[in-house]
Amino acid sequence: MHNKWVYLFILSLIWGSSFILIKKGLVGLTDYQLGSLRIVLTSLFLFSVGFKSIKQIQKKHWFWIAVSGFVSSFFPPFLFAMAQNHIDSGVASILNSLTPLATVIVGIFMFRILSTKRQIVGVFIGLAGTVLLILAGVEFNNNQNYLYSSLIIIATIGYALNVNIIKKHLTDISALAVTTGNFLFIFLPALVVLFYTGFFETILQSREMQISAIYVGILSLFGTAIAKVLFNKMIQISSPVFASSVTYTMPIVAVLWGVFDGEQFGILQIVAAAIILFGVYLSNRRAEKK
Template identity: 45%
Template sequence: MKTTLTTSTTTSTKLQKPLLVWGLLALLAGIWGSSFILVKKSLVVFDPAQVGSLRIFSAFCFFLPFFIINFKKIPFAKAKYFLLAGLLGNLLPSFLFSLAGSKLDSGVSGALNSTTPLFTLIIGASFFGNKITQRQSFGIILGFIGAILLILAGATGFHINGYALFVVVATLLYGINLNITKKYLTGLGIDSFLITTCIFMTIGPIAAGVLFSTDFISRLEKPDALQALVFAVLLGVLGSAIAMVLFNRLIQMTSAVLASSVTYLIPIVAILWGVLDGEAILFQHYLGMSIILIGVYLVNKS
């Protein structure tokens, strides 16, 4: 899951177009919850570096026409912040999730992804002057207890799954990015869609450089390569591009609190895909995920 900046929010408790709001929420949960299984299916042919870079490069190609059309509106003075947001919020996490997906069940990755709000709060309090209440502190502690359970969960008991740590590092980067974006990429006079476009313009060429420096072209000749390529492109266009547009639209139509509830739905979708794909979901997984979601609820509760 990736969130990005919005320039306006609706704080009214009365929903505008409630059917559309709930439809967008369900669609977002479906897209982001499915991203973990798409990573897994892409890794059948491509290696983690190729899947991660192909994901970002696909999103870059999606946004490129909008960048060209709006070229004169681009605040190039903020280029370093666009690059930083791109690296921390998209490029590096895409590699980390791909690495994790090579050895970690997609359902577990989806559950660990829910620690993003916890890291966002911690980073905000540690470096950006935000306040943490006692209830939120308790939520953070619960969230990380749940994450530890997921990291230690295994079919033969408890042991450290090092690949789960890649997901934790990715969510830490998300937390840093959200705070940086809020502080340095607000009040630019352009909408959130164009800000997202600018972010991907800075990291797309890097992703292309990584992708085409590997044996990506030769792997296209392998069996099932076309299917894996489609999965990776869908991962980028849907999960890293269109989903951001939908999320921004959702926040503009309703409150940030309601929009953030997608955090609770993503693990459910990810685990359902995992079960359908034959992944073993253990009691420790359900317990860890439940504790994380309780912690995230306490962090977000008004």
């Protein structure tokens, strides 16, 4: 089935661009405002198109829908916004590439989902390519506070949990139902956080906040609402490791954004991109018969 490669390409493009949108959003908004506004806007988008799909969700699904929502869609937007106040958006996208490794580890130890040796090798090759990409771009990132990278690592563990939860417990309902159900649980907590940040009191007075809010709106519609549905669908039609491999290809898009912004893209970055894609290919290989 080649559809998963189409999903991988589209998601790489959308999520690879999301880090620059977060960076633009943080110009006029605080990290808590950005994280909560992103969730609230995404919820409104999803409720408008996905509300009818909720009837697919049965009693046995609701617990896993809730857990999936918090670990993948509530905490990560705050963690990424907090981290990107201190580290570069390109670094954030590269650190996000730890997700496939976390997916394998979480799958083995918590969900008894076995990965083949080939898949695990693919994960480590992809990680090697990611390290090379970091080294190739280190001249742009030598003033970053890497202590905040731990927040992104925590987010990748949340993503890994989500991938395995969907594959283990939620493949019998549509991706739209899963995503809309996720945001049913996290909408109100996010709205409460947004209210207490003073967002509604100051947005009308600040032109800078309004421009940043537009960037967050774009991020919410494409980077969260549409992308989450596509990603959940990709999990259902592929393996957890392949689905999480989108985080390998995202840094390539992030680097390309840098090229458009006047940064240099050399031979070493091209080599790193090729290694990353080879890792994705190996992660996608069919499970060997036991």
